[in-house]
Amino acid sequence: MDIKQSNERFYIGDAEAPDAYIHFVDFGEDKLIIDHTYVVESMREQGVGEELVDAVVAHARSEGRKIIAHCPYARNVLTDNEKYDDVFIGIRSSS
Known part of the structure; x- marks a missing residue:
């Protein structure tokens, strides 16, 4: 799957009408907010x-940033897996 990046999103397909994307915005100098995911x-x-969440995570790690997830889908992915604990600002659900 070819994931591309534009200013504040990662996407699959055409930039103008992507098949899937995740949108994020800068929040201060050290955080990103994921606010929408669409597939x-x-x-x-x-x-x-x-995979789109993983792309934002890799981006955040490369820039030394943390992630806040306002998007319910992204929040669930980040909450349910401890591999994101180094970048996710939130509480992981107990299993």
């Missing part, structure tokens, strides 16, 4: 959303 219905249940 076209035909691509759902294939791990595309998590």
Whole structure:
């Protein structure tokens, strides 16, 4: 899957009308806020959303930033996996 980056999003497909994307904004100098994730219905249940979250996580790590997730999907992904604990500002659910 070819994930591309534009200013404040990672996306799959055409830049003007992507099949999937995750949008984030800078919050101060050391944080990013993920505010929206979208995956076209035909691509759902294939791990595309998590790959987009992983792209933002890699971006945040490379810049030494933390992530705040306002998007419910991204928040669930980040909350449910301890591999994101180094960048996610939130409380991980106990299992």
